[in-house]
Every structure is written in C-alpha cells, then in structure tokens.
Amino acid sequence: MSLPSAPRRVVVTGLGFITSIGNDRATVTRHLRELRHGLEPFDFISGSDLPVKVAGTIKEFDTRSDHYSDWRWPARYTFTRDVLRTLPPHGLHAICATDEAIADAGLVREDLARDDTGLFTASAGSPFLQHKYLGTMYDSKGDRLVPLGVVATIAGTLNFNLSTRYGMRGAVCGFVSACASTSHALGYAYDEIALGRLERVIVVGGEDITADSTYSFHAVRALSRNPDPATASRPFDTARDGFVGSGGGAALVLESAEAAQARGARIYAELAGWGQSADGYNIAISDPEGRGLALAMKRALAAARTAPTEVDYVNAHATSTVAGDRSEARALRTIFSEAGATPAISSTKALTGHALSMAGVMETAFCAVAMAEGFIPGQAHLVNPDPDCEGLNIPRETIARAPNVIVKNSSGFGGSNVSLVLRRWPA
Template identity: 50%
Template sequence: MKEVWVTGLGFITSIGCNSDQVENSLLNLRHGIACPNMLQVPESPVKVAGTIDEFELDSSDPEDWKFPSEYKVPRSLIRSFSPHVLYAWCSLQQAIKDANIDSQDLQDPESGIYTASGGSMRSIHKHFEKMDRNGVMACNPLAIVSSIPGTLTFNLVAALGIRGSSMGLVSACASSGHALGTALDEIRLGRQKRMLVVGAEDCNFESIVPFCGMRALSLEKDPNLASRPFDSNRNGFVGTGGSVSLILETKQEAQRRGAQPYAKFIGWGQGSDGHNVAISHPEGRGLHDSMKKALKDSSLSPADIDYINAHAPSTQIGDASEMHALKAVFQEHQTLKVSSTKALTGHGLSLSSIMEAGFCCLALKKGFLPGSANVTTPDPALGHLNLIRTTEKIQVSHIMSNSSGFGGANVSLVFKHAH
C-alpha cells in the first residue's frame, strides 16, 4: 500500500494557536486551563476549562465575533459558521499553508476532507429558543447547516471547493481518530492522494457544563490542579475546545510538491468494549484490541513502540481502564514511556484524538516527548509503565496515540519518525 506522510499541521488550542506556541507549551509543560467568566456563575458547579486565547465568540451573531486578523472569512461564509467551524477554518488555513498546497491541488478530485465534531450545542439551543419564541417560520434558514454535527463538513467542503471524498465522523472522543484512520485507508487504497483531516469543538458554557450531570468533570477550582491524569487523586476531566488539522498525502505526491513530512502515518486500529454506554470496560478490552490491531497494521511488535500518548482524561475509571490495557499489551520486559497531554490542554472530546496526534507528529519532527504534568502521587496501578512527568528531549522512532469514547469506541494511531 502507498506510504502516507503528514505534511501539514494547524493548531487552535488552549496551549497555543500555532505550531510554535504549541511546541513551547509542550516543552515547558505550560497549561491552557483557566477560570473563564462563563463558568463563574452559581448554576455551574465546574469553574475551569481549557480556554482559547485571541477568540471572542460569545455573540449569537457570527458577524460580531472577534478573532485574529490574519484569518479572512467572507461574510457569505461566516453566516453559517458555529464557533467550532471558525476554529476549524483557522487551523485548516494554517495546515494548508504549512504544507504549501495551492488551490489547484486542494480542488483536485483526488483531494478529500474528513472531519470530526459533535456539532454546536449552543447553536442548536439558540435556534430552538428562537423557534419556540417566534414560531417555526422565524427560524434562521442556515440554522441546520450551522449547528448539527455535519456542519463542519458542509461548510469546509463548500468554502474550499473540495471535490474529493468528504465525510463527517461522530464517535464521541474517538471521532477524530476514526477520521484519521479512515483517511489513511482512503490514501493507502489509492482512492485519494491527499486528505485534509479536521477535528473541532466549541469552547463555551453549553459545550462543557452538560457533562456535570454525568459527574465526569473536575470540580477543582485551581487550574493548576484540575487536570491530573494518572494521579491517584484525579477527580474528573477538564473541558476544552478548538481545532487541529492534519494534511495527509502519499509520499509520491508530497515529493512531487517538494513537501517535507512531520512524520509517517503507518497504521491504526480500532476496537469496541461492548460494555457500557458511557463507562470504559474495567480491563480496557476494546482499547487492548485497538492497540493490537494498530501494531499489526503497522507491522510492528509491542517492543517497537517508544512512547504512548495516552487517552487518560483524568477520570478515575478512564485512566484505570487504559492502564490495564497498556500493561496487557506492553509486557513487563518493556519499559514503555507514557504521558497524557490532557493535563495541559484539558479534554477536547471529538477533537482530542487529532489534537494529540498533532502533538505526536510535532514531537517526532522536533525530537521530544511531552511530559505528564500535575502528577504528585502517581497511581500505583501504573506498575512497570514509565510515566514521564517532565518533557524529554529525545528522538524516538515510533509513537502510538490512544483515544476512547462513549459506547466503548477505541482508536489507536501509529506514527513513525521520517528519517
């Protein structure tokens, strides 16, 4: 099958809104968690979130939004955007520029786009409010295409003139991992020569507080302590939003354009828990299967993996499930390096998988492994796993990134250093 390169990255995240900012945050373990005003209200028991600097998107009218001036969005486009679509537009503009793709290549029938998003809870809520107040015919004609989960695909395909494969994937926190894996297959099977892959989520009250009802969010008020994956005292995840985009291309197509890879994307796997609608299997059986399948797809053995970017959302059950799976796949003879960057970013839901994949590609290119921050009492269940608590400046060959979502959906992605 065709060799696939990652040739472009774009970041709009709580730890930076470009590659340089993100790299600096990962190297120095600088988190992006704060106490935004939207959560400092009596009705919200959660007070912290991973916030996105330089974007003010509170208005229900997209034309009133404030965002960095280098991103040009025509009025005809932004009218059907919700906040996460704007984040995606910006991260994708970065990635396209980074990969040096021109409009002719972008609109080639062999260039496609896969997206991942849960849609916009705020936009849906606002549209229903207006409908209930003023009647059905008062609905914004763009209400549907600006709010439902497919809005990311609708808007980007139309705005960029995409003619190749397009699809939106929704599998909770594994969504963008599924988007990356299926995009990889689309290229390896010769159906496309280039795929843009984008994950995005809103970052507002409506996208975060509903998880309070599940008792899944950290109620910690100190941003420095709120997200602490693999710590014995972890008490829930911290919500965040933003967008990350990756450009995948065949080796031949990248070389034709003179593009240099961040990393090679060499395999993936998926597995389901078949257990519970919201809680991971206690032994992590679905994640165990996804890692084994990813190794097989990559033609690697467990000993070939140098580092795992864990899903580890900082929940008691989620982290414990993943530790069981990791120890089952990576036996005691291997001291596997592990960390969770959610300690810095918070948990981006459907965005999280591609965000962490982007971090892995950046780490492979720049020669470092990001540490796991905020760990004061490592969970004894880690056993032989080597939890790295500071960023290590080291060049490794193979990185695996894990993601798990509601319904027991699990995805594992494998990237290789591009020698």
C-alpha cells in the same frame, strides 16, 4: 485510476492549531516541550456559582456571542459575512486551523479541488447555537426561523462549511464516535490513501467551549470540580476527579509518500498503521480491564508491523477521569508490560484539557511535532500515580529525545477505541 498492488506509505505534511495551548505550531511546540498548560477559570453560565470552574480556553478569539458580528479573532485572518453566517463558534476555529495546515503543507487551492483530495471532519455540532435558534422558533410559535440554522448547528457543519470553502471534490465525510471521532477519521483517511483511492486527505476537528457542549458532562460526573487550573487536569494521578473541557480547532494533512516527495513537501512523520475495537461494555464507561483498547493497540501494532518493544512513546487518551485512566493503564500494561516494553507514556490533556471529538487529530498533530522537533512530552501535574500505573514508565518531565515510534490512543462513549502508530520519517 489504477490501484496500487501493495499499500502505499502515508505521511503527515501539514499541521494547524487553534488550541488552548496555542494558535500556531511554534507556540504549541514550546508549550508542549515546557509542559505549560492552557487552562483558565471559566464562567460557563454568567451569574451562576457552578461547581465546575475551569476550561481549556482559546486565546486571541472571542466567540461567546450567538451572533457572528460580535466575534473577534486575530487580524491575520479575514472572513466575509457570507462565510461567517453559516459557522458555529468552533467552525471559526476549525477554518483558521485548516488554513494553517494547508499553508504548512504547501498546498494551493488547485490541489484541494483535485479529484484525489478529500476532507474528513468531526465535531458535535453546536448545541449552543441550536439552543438559541430553536428557542427563537418556539418563542415565535414557528413564525421566525434562522434560514441557515441547520447548516450552522448540526454535527455535519464542518463538512458543509469547509468543503465549500476549499472547493473539495474528491471526497467529504464526517465521523461520529464521540471522543474517538477524529482518530477514526485519521484511520479511514489512512486506508483511502494506502489503497490508492485518494492522494491526500485533510482531517479536521472542532468543538465549542460552552455550557451546552461542555458543562452537560457534569450530569454524569465526568468533569473536574477542582477550581485550580494548575491541578484540575491530572491524568493518572490518584487525586484526579474528572476531565477539564476544551475545544477550538485542529487540522492535519495526510498524503501518500509519493505525492509528498514529488512536490518536495516537508514530512513530519509517517502514519504507519491503525487499529480499532469496541468494548461492548457500557454506554459511558470504558471496560474496566481495558480489553477493548488493548485489542485496538494490538491491531494497530500488527498493521504497522511493529513490536511493543519498538515503541518509544504512547500519547495516552487519559482524560483525568478515575475509571477511564484506570482502564487505559490496564490496557497499556497488557500490551507493553507483559512484553517487557517500557515506552514513555503521557497524556497531553493535562495541558489542553479534553477537546472531545477533536482530541484525536489535535494529539496526533502533537505527536508529529514531538517527532519532528525531537522530544517526548512528560506527564504534567502528576504527583501520586494511581496504583494501576505500577510498572508503567510515566515521566514527569519532558525527555529531550526524538521518539522513533509513537502509539496514539483514543476512546469514546459506547466503547469506541482507536490506536494509531506513527513512525519517524528519515531526514
């Protein structure tokens, strides 16, 4: 294999969604355009009156049981027992999303098994199933073990299950940088394709929506206590009080432009470059001045050879926490306001809740949809903007205009920051 003399262009050719705002591209597009949220009352621990009462739920699916035989999913998907017995709840969602993305890209199994096709994934594993399986071990004093419990529960579970299901041979890799994980996966997938090591990479994220994986964040006061689904997630608003947990599965197919064009694939957008940084500040809180995220955006724009004034839309990481939103607002002012740029800014987490490690790939897919369908999502649920947002362009309504350049931000615990730059692909 000979490597290219110059970086190759990288494009988005397939999207798959199992999310709180829809389980197919058409539904997700409609809800994004109409700013219709997918949050509902949620009982994290049955019989308990917990202060956190809302989550971004996955409709048409029921994975509340710790045994796959009790799970329910739409009839359009079929699974054998051998597939289900090694999956966590979010694994079911991730496979459905990946099937959608592969079909959307027009790929067949022979394409997936090629030496030049890779799979990058991220999830936190399944604390829910791990709790159950380890309880079985301790209750029986080690006499009873779940044979495939490790495969179904640890952070690499999507790697194990998806690479086997699709016969992947080119590469398989998992990413663990908290809520920046799938954005890191997209960035490194970009590098692999741009450098000519791979022709395409499927990037997949998934997370359970359970007390074990979501309610635990209440211990660090990160979750909203607002019981109203219509206002619980309100990024950048002065009344925000924490994020709303969500999960599901999302998948995106990246390809070299040459490979995509050669097979006549639909191209949603170009991934034009990316950048990353670290805060070096705190385990769980972003640098208050947003210096790390500003550096990630600066590097991403430089890599994409794009000026701040060329950016039409920023899909913010903003989770609806007081400290995190404020830090990002200051980073945005550093990069855009100081350059005289006024891109539209919104966080779609107002609609979906925060899907943790899968948020980056899900929201990048949202950006690709917005580019292809010709709109910019407004900031849902915003009433009174935080004073730190002064000078930023945060529209409350959807803008009926196709963005030509989008910046997508992600940040995670420990100060991991990633920015991606997407560019509209000529029709």
